[in-house]
Amino acid sequence: MTAGAATAARTLAGLALGVLSALAGLVFLLVAVPSLLLPAARPRVLAGAVRLAALEVARLELLGGAGISGYDGRRALRYLAVRLPAGLLAAGVLLLLVLGIGTGMTIVWMWGRGETFDGMEPEPLIVAYIGVGGLVLFFLEIMGIIGLAVLERRIAVAALGPSRTERLHRRIAELAETRAGVVAAVDQERRRIERDLHDGVQQHLVALAMLIGRARRGRSPELLDELLGQAHTAAQEALGELREVAWRVYPSGLDALGLHDALAGVAERAGMPVTIRYGLRERPPGPVETAAYFVVSEAVTNAAKHAGARAVTVEVTERIAGDGAPGGGTAEAGGGPSGSAGRRSVVVRVEDDGKGGADRAGGGLSGLARRVAALDGGLRVDSPPGGPTVITAELPCG
Structure with a gap:
């Protein structure tokens, strides 16, 4: 099965399950709404609404997902009520799709056997008329199914998702946490740079200074050449270490x-x-x-x-x-x-x-x-x- 066919199958399955869940939600609302008047039954009603909404969110994964979590019982009840028209609309669209495909298959089957369909024979003009009309209706059905999938996700986000004020509060909390994390990361990076300089570059420079000092006090030309060679090696190591530290701070070649x-x-x-x-x-x-x-x-x-x-x-x-x-x-x-x-x-x-x-x-x-x-x-x-x-x-x- 190709990716497109798999997506179409998931969408049809999601809408078909949505019709059944809409009927289940209607029955639940008819029983639950009067029960809300009883304080003792209210927690159980709200918990049941949350469970039904969770099943709906899982079903929406077949339609592309809505990425919703953290809703309470009141929002779940609101969602179950708001999505009822969408469920009924999905039932009508799927019913028309089944009837259309069934009618088309019946026409092809009867004409293939040499029979007439509702008094119509397979004449070229009639075949073209029914074929074009069937393709147009099938295209409208596909557009309706795609629109229903988008509508289902938007209803879930609007009814179950956080309000604008809650989103702003969450965003402020995220920004505050991120800012604190950035400050901590900068401090941590500074400590690492200090360790790199102290344990690497500084050690090489100390060794270089000692070698130069010994070379200044040296008497033998052979010893002097050896010390200068060691000093040259230490200087190269210090430059290499310093270059590595600089690249860890920021790679200069990245911009260029x-x-x-x-x-x-x-x-x-x-x-x-x-x-x-x-x-x-x-x-x-x-x-x-x-x-x-x-x-x-x-x-x-x-x-x-x-x-x-x-x-x-x-x-x-x-x-x-x-x-x-x-x-x-x-x-x-x-x-x-x-x-x-x-x-x-x-x-x-x-x-x-x-x-x-x-x-x-x-x-x-x-x-x-x-x-x-x-x-x-x-x-x-x-x-x-x-x-x-x-x-x-x-x-x-x-």
């Missing part, structure tokens, strides 16, 4: 060369095979490029240092909201993105063949989660013991 070339640089410095699959048709915004770079860089570094990986695969693709969330069955290291129709996102997926068991609360991954969340994105980590580890980040471009 773009994300693809910057990721190629990560692969070259990884010390193991790293396959880059880059599928973006155009450059994303600067903050998205930077976040994508650091996701890949941190994931590759963790794979090399902690997971004992032998190879890493990096995929960078784009997704339009509604195509399906990246990954699946994963544990989240950060909050998921809040979806909006038609929003373009960059999806970064890094998989290694290491031992797994990545610490989602560790400094590196938690810092990445905060960096991604600051862009309204989401980070998912799937790292079972024994591997593989898969890190998936979705970064909205809007």
Whole structure:
């Protein structure tokens, strides 16, 4: 079965189940609404409404899903009442579809046997008239089914979803949490830079100063040449370490060369095979490029240092909201993105063949989660013991 046929079958099944659930909801409302007058029965009625609404939300997954949760009994009752007309309309549309297909099959079957249908014989003009009329009616049925699927989702979002005020409160809470996360991530990054400078660059510079001091006090030309050679090596190591620290702070080539070339640089410095699959048709915004770079860089570094990986695969693709969330069955290291129709996102997926068991609360991954969340994105980590580890980040471009 092709993807289009599977989608059509799911939509028809979802609408057909919606007709049955609308009848069940009608019976429930007829029994439940009078019971609301009794204080003792009210909690049971509201709990029953929530269960029925949960079944409806599960049914809407066949129609594309509505992404709703956290509704109470009053909203569930309102939804059951509001969606009754949509259920009856779906019954009419599906009935017309069955009658139309049945009538068409009956005409073809009777004409194939040489019989007439309602006094009509298969003359060219009549065949063309019935064929064109049947195609027009079938097209209208398909449009009606698509419209009903959209209507069902919108009714669920309007009746079960949070109000505008609640959405604003949630958004304010998300922004406050994200801001705090960004501050923590900046402090954590500063500490890491300080450690890198202290444990790496500073040690090399101290060794360089000592070698130069010994060279100044040296008497033998052979000893002097040896000390200068050691000093030259120490200076090169200090420069290399300083360059690495600078790249960890911000890769200078990202602005000039773009994300693809910057990721190629990560692969070259990884010390193991790293396959880059880059599928973006155009450059994303600067903050998205930077976040994508650091996701890949941190994931590759963790794979090399902690997971004992032998190879890493990096995929960078784009997704339009509604195509399906990246990954699946994963544990989240950060909050998921809040979806909006038609929003373009960059999806970064890094998989290694290491031992797994990545610490989602560790400094590196938690810092990445905060960096991604600051862009309204989401980070998912799937790292079972024994591997593989898969890190998936979705970064909205809007």
